[in-house]
Amino acid sequence: MDLLALADFTLVARHGGFGRAARAxxxxxxxxxxxxxxxxxxLNVRLFERGARELKLTEEGRALYERAGYLLTELEETAAAIASGGTQVRGRMxxxxxxxxxxxxxxxxxxxxALRYPDVRLEVTTEDRAVDMIEEGYDLVIRVNPDPDETLVGRPFLRDRLVIVASPALARVDHAPVPAVVRNVAQDDHWSIVDAQGEASMAFDPVLRLSSMIMIRDAVRAGAGAACxxxxxxxxxxxxxxxxxWADVPGSDVALWVLYPTRRLVNARVSAxxxxxxxxxxxxxAEELGAFLGT
Incomplete structure (x- = not known):
């Protein structure tokens, strides 16, 4: 494939027309x-639908544009890295x-x-969904207990687990459901726990439903109830x-993984x-993350 032609195609697609691309x-x-x-x-395909007044990408053209832009950027940055000895940490991530x-x-x-690597332009987005790294142009993703994916490689960098906590002022009453702050999603009415007496079940009565863990923690600090x-x-x-x-939650261990595509060479930014x-x-x-948050 002619890379110069591919670069010109992405230029035209980005500007939405030959005239605008030529002027830019x-x-x-x-x-x-x-x-x-x-x-x-x-390629034996039509990449643009050429109307009288506008230029539109075909389905094939859109697919090529989504992939080509990122790949061309990677090529440029790889060439720059090679020219600088391959160790310069710079570019968009x-x-x-x-x-x-x-x-x-x-x-x-x-x-x-960013302070350590001022030549890197870091962009971080917050999403719990499983993004498509290639299609959406991500260099790295961080995920909790990700499903196996043969197109990605990576490693766990943090581990965590769930516990039941409450304000010290909140008393536990044997065999009575405890007032609880929970997430506003469907769930059971009890927690499986391990405490000083061994494995057990702790019934709870949701007195407050919130959508984020941060809000739940703050509500528990304020004495609204217990929480997981x-x-x-x-x-x-x-x-x-x-x-x-109050107790630990058995089988609640989780791992945070950092992942990147297998077919992409690990550049200096990702390695850094x-x-x-x-x-x-x-x-x-988990204690390391707790210590990090406390400093």
């Missing part, structure tokens, strides 16, 4: 038209992060990384006596961020 790039319109026509002929981790930790982590929360989120409160640790996470959380224990 100070290139002859006829040259752009000829290059795109040659690309269509080599996009990361997708789950909601809770972004709320409690990612702002500070992103700031520290990640230990990393409440460890400092337990140590300071603001919350009481992987090393950065390892330095921030050397063992990956």
């Amino acid at each position: 790039a100070y290139r002859p319109k006829a040259t752009l038209s000829r290059r795109v026509a040659g690309l269509e002929a080599s 996009r990361i997708s992060v789950p909601l809770l981790f972004s709320q409690i930790a990612m702002g500070r982590l992103a700031a520290e990384f 929360l990640p230990i990393s989120l409440v460890e400092q409160d337990i140590a300071a006596g603001r919350l009481a640790h 961020f992987l090393d950065f996470l390892k330095a921030a959380f050397p063992t990956g224990a």
Whole structure:
């Protein structure tokens, strides 16, 4: 495939027409038209629908544009890295992060990384859905207990678990449901727990339903009821006596993974961020995240 023709195609697609692309790039319109026509002929598909007044991407053209733009950027950055010895950490990097981790930790982590690598243009988005890294142009994603995916590789960098906590002022009454702050999604009316007496079931009565773990923690701090929360989120409160640790939740261990596409060479930016996470959380224990949040 002619990479120059591919670059011209993405230029025209980005600007929505040959004339606008020619003016933006100070290139002859006829040259752009000829290059795109040659690309269509080599692929044996039509990339644009050419109307009287507007130019629209065909389905094939849209698919090529979505992939080609990112790949061309990768080629440019790879060439620049090779020219500089392959060790220069620079360029744009996009990361997708789950909601809770972004709320409690990612702002500070992103700031520290940006200060350490000022030539990297870091973009972080918050999404709990499983994004398509290739289609949506992400360099890295962070996910909780991700499903196996043969197109991705990565490693866990943090582990966490759930615990039952409450305000020290809230008393437990044997065999009575405890007032609870829960997420506003369908769930059981009891928690499976492990406490000093062994495995058991703790019934609860939802007195408050909230949509985020941060809100739930704040409500529990205020004495609204007990809650099931990640230990990393409440460890400092337990140590300071603001919350009481009632019990553990068996089988609740989770892992945060950092993932990247297998078919993409790991560039200097990705390698730098992987090393950065390892330095921030050397063992990956939940206590390390709790300590990070408390500093």
